[in-house]
Amino acid sequence: MLLSERIKRFSNYLNNCFCLVGQTEMHILKGIGNYIMKNKLFKGAIAALAMAGVFAIAQPQGHAMINGTEAYLTGMEYHDAPIYQQKVVSKHITVGYQETKNHKLIRHANLVFNRVSQTRHAHNRGNAVEEFNIRMMRNGKAYVTKPSAATGYGNPAYYVISKGHAKIINGVKVGWSNADNLYFKWSDNMVTLATKSTNATKDTAVKYNGKVLSDNKLQVNNSTSLSHANWRTLVVKEAKSLKGGRYVYNGHTLSAGTDCAGFTELAYLLAGKQDIGSTTSSQHSRMRHISLHSVKPADLVWRHGHVGMYIGHGQVLQDLIGGVHYSAYYPSQWSTALRVK
Known part of the structure; x- marks a missing residue:
């Protein structure tokens, strides 16, 4: 394909960006496209970049x-x-x-x-x-x-x-x-x-x-080498590292954000423990139910539609609107506690 044809296609691409930008920005992009078409310096620069790309991949x-x-x-x-x-x-x-x-x-x-x-x-x-x-x-x-x-x-x-x-x-x-x-x-x-x-x-x-x-x-x-006690410390450590962040319904990633179950799942995965499930219902069905008065660090506390993690010292980490934050642990606010099997 000739260089002039490539530049025309690039200009047409800019002119078709109306679906992505407002009217004012559209005029700016059109001006850029027209300037590139008319300016020999820019043509030469694009040609040099194209040649450099071909040269770079030759005989690597x-x-x-x-x-x-x-x-x-x-x-x-x-x-x-x-x-x-x-x-x-x-x-x-x-x-x-x-x-x-x-x-x-x-x-x-x-x-x-x-x-x-x-x-x-x-x-x-x-x-x-x-x-x-x-x-x-x-x-x-x-x-x-x-x-x-x-x-x-x-x-x-x-x-x-x-x-x-x-x-x-x-x-x-x-x-x-x-x-x-x-x-x-x-x-x-x-x-x-x-x-x-x-x-x-x-x-x-x-x-x-x-x-x-x-x-x-x-x-x-x-x-594989964590003791029965140490894995709890690691899960809590990973959970604390996720404090703040961004609440996204049905979110499960560091980059996009998490919801309450995505946060607890992510802490376990980052600690290398196991996949406990990505929804409140899957965690409720996969994990063993224990008394709310017998919780240990890294156990989950659950109520219908929501889940948090008990981290010890009477505190819970939970992901709500505004991100992961600390809360005081009151057993009366939860329906059951969950522990990995």
């Missing part, structure tokens, strides 16, 4: 890296009901690919390998072009999600890759090796995750082009 060098750092992912999952709901996971494994040209990063993708029994779709973070979430199944399948896969409620949120098969997703080949290990291949580089052992407490070798990486331990969720 690729390399891979792995880390076990903490990050937060928003996600879509088919869960408990015929709707997609957002989830968050705390600890995960990231195999990151970078392509560089003249020591400058030109492309970056993350492959996220979770040892959690939920399928999540990860949004791009930082300069990531794509981010893939991998879920290994005991039935010999891998669930792979990618940003463009979950674009709406009616679209599939993941791909299923059975043993012995592979699939290319946006240039990244994901599949199973002859040794039943999950592998990723991109830019002629191969990363293999040894997946025969489903024991999350064991180290799992990660190989890059046949060589074990220096950091070859897949870090697992801290909840």
Whole structure:
């Protein structure tokens, strides 16, 4: 396509923005479009940017890296009901690919390998072009999600890759090796995750082009080593970190906001404990009912249509209009208390 044709299309795009901006802003955008069409300097700048883009992706060098750092992912999952709901996971494994040209990063993708029994779709973070979430199944399948896969409620949120098969997703080949290990291949580089052992407490070798990486331990969720008492401290700590925020009905994420049940669910997920459900009714049915006079930190207090978290010292954290805030605990204000089974 000729450069002049591209500029015309860009100008037409600006002229069609009336559905997004007011009338005054529309005149401004039209003026910008006309100025670009007439100004040779801008034409030259656009041409230079186009040429730079082509040059940057030519003959890139690729390399891979792995880390076990903490990050937060928003996600879509088919869960408990015929709707997609957002989830968050705390600890995960990231195999990151970078392509560089003249020591400058030109492309970056993350492959996220979770040892959690939920399928999540990860949004791009930082300069990531794509981010893939991998879920290994005991039935010999891998669930792979990618940003463009979950674009709406009616679209599939993941791909299923059975043993012995592979699939290319946006240039990244994901599949199973002859040794039943999950592998990723991109830019002629191969990363293999040894997946025969489903024991999350064991180290799992990660190989890059046949060589074990220096950091070859897949870090697992801290909840596997938490004592019976310490997990409560961690859940309460995560709950306190969510103080304030934004109340959004049926919200379940850090970025978009939470409602009362979304807040309590998020605290448990961030602590790596378990998924207690995303609604007041699901938490009421999943958790064990206890006396309101026997509550411990991290237990939930429930009444019809609302839930909060007891954090000790006679206080409750709950998410209402205005965000998560502290309240005094009065058993008479609640119907029952809930504890994880």
